[in-house]
Amino acid sequence: MSDALSEDGSEQNDSQEDVMTPVELIAKLEEAWLNEKFSPDLLENKSEVVECVMEQLNHMEDNLQRVSKGDMKASVHRMEIDRIRFVLSSYLRSRLQKIEKFFPHVLEKEKSRADGDPSYLSPEEYAFAREYLANTETYLKAIALRHMPPNLQAVDMMKAVPEPCLDSFVFLRVKERQDNIMVEPETDDQREYVVDLDVGSQHLMRYRTIAPLVSTGAVQLI
Amino acid sequence: MDPAEVEFLAEKEIVKIIPNFSLDKIYLIGGDLGPFNPGLPVQVPVWLALNLKQRQKCRILPPQWMDVDKLEEVREMERKEDSFTPPPSPYYMELTKLLLNHASDNIPKADEIRTLVKDIWDTRIAKLRLSADSFISQQEAHAKLDNLTLMEINTTRSFLLGSLNCMFKLRSNMQPGTSAGKAPDY
Numbered sequence: 001m002s003d004a005l006s007e008d009g010s011e012q013n014d015s016q017e018d019v020m021t022p023v024e025l026i027a028k029l030e031e032a033w034l035n036e037k038f039s040p041d042l043l044e045n046k047s048e049v050v051e052c053v054m055e056q057l058n059h060m061e062d063n064l065q066r067v068s069k070g071d072m073k074a075s076v077h078r079m080e081i082d083r084i085r086f087v088l089s090s091y092l093r094s095r096l097q098k099i100e101k102f103f104p105h106v107l108e109k110e111k112s113r114a115d116g117d118p119s120y121l122s123p124e125e126y127a128f129a130r131e132y133l134a135n136t137e138t139y140l141k142a143i144a145l146r147h148m149p150p151n152l153q154a155v156d157m158m159k160a161v162p163e164p165c166l167d168s169f170v171f172l173r174v175k176e177r178q179d180n181i182m183v184e185p186e187t188d189d190q191r192e193y194v195v196d197l198d199v200g201s202q203h204l205m206r207y208r209t210i211a212p213l214v215s216t217g218a219v220q221l222i
Numbered sequence: 223m224d225p226a227e228v229e230f231l232a233e234k235e236i237v238k239i240i241p242n243f244s245l246d247k248i249y250l251i252g253g254d255l256g257p258f259n260p261g262l263p264v265q266v267p268v269w270l271a272l273n274l275k276q277r278q279k280c281r282i283l284p285p286q287w288m289d290v291d292k293l294e295e296v297r298e299m300e301r302k303e304d305s306f307t308p309p310p311s312p313y314y315m316e317l318t319k320l321l322l323n324h325a326s327d328n329i330p331k332a333d334e335i336r337t338l339v340k341d342i343w344d345t346r347i348a349k350l351r352l353s354a355d356s357f358i359s360q361q362e363a364h365a366k367l368d369n370l371t372l373m374e375i376n377t378t379r380s381f382l383l384g385s386l387n388c389m390f391k392l393r394s395n396m397q398p399g400t401s402a403g404k405a406p407d408y
Contacts, residue, residue: 022251022252023251023252023253025251026251026252030231037223038223056251057251060251072243072245073245073248076248076250076255076270077248077250079269079270079273080250080251080252081251083230083269084251084252086230090227165387165391167387167390167394168383168386168387168390169382169383169386169387170383171367171375171379183363183364184363185363186361186362186363186390186393187361187393190361190363195364195366200368201366201368202366202367202368202370202375203364203365203366203367204357204364204365204367205363205364205365206363222372222375
């Protein structure tokens, strides 16, 4: 019984190109969770992390089924599974909320990205966004638009739905040192200035300036 | 973010316990724990320590910083300085609450510690309020907040960020042509 749990828990997940230990995987999931929670915009889709975590969880669940109930180890494993499942669900939920909030812009961004760029939406999320768009259009048509004069029956979703506000302020912690980050002034009498971001320091600034750093993982939103 | 979610993150911190059972090594997805031998200290994350304590399977040892003298020093420094001093631990508030609620019998002078931590928290939140006030009134665009813990940031997060974003929208709507074609998000 202890073998079943121990040998699978310490197994490395090497079905992906870059081998990550489970510890690193969970750390990456939590980083993605916090970044997605605090960023005003939908971030890149981390589907490899999500899939790997689902694999690990299913693996662990299967092992626990085989083992007798009421065992001490089983309960510890189960607690950990619950914790990881919470983070994963919260991450996916944040993404869905943002997709629902910004659906035309999200679809537009996905359509206009180059082939080599990483995608913002997983296939399921893409299908969800398209259905949401179709349903909203049908709903608006049925409820109000068909009663309007014929030349007013079109609704431009891109204009009707507000864009994500990239100028929102966010809190961040620096993971890799960055030099010369431009800080734009708030009022007209201030001048723009540069700041250096030291490792481990925490800052409050506009999201727009540091958005690329979040995608590369140089800063962590907190 | 919910305070409960900040507590969730704090529960990942490592604390020492003395189990009264024995169990060989556990291989969790997030790392290895154990082996557990009765009477020998072992390091586990707080979420596990609290669960074992509730099942009366262990005794929790207070972390290094949870000591009356050390906390008194921190409190004095915090009161003297205008800026934020390094906190006893990045999750001092959550850990104090969790450990003192569930394991106060394992922690010497628990009541004094509770009072000291509350004093430190009150001083820091007062400083935070002052600095947030000056940040907004001077319309700064950037602030460095190295020694703030996540719980303190989270306390002001929704109000501070909400007001800053609101002010930005008011300002950009006053300036003609800055947000061409963008519908403001009310």
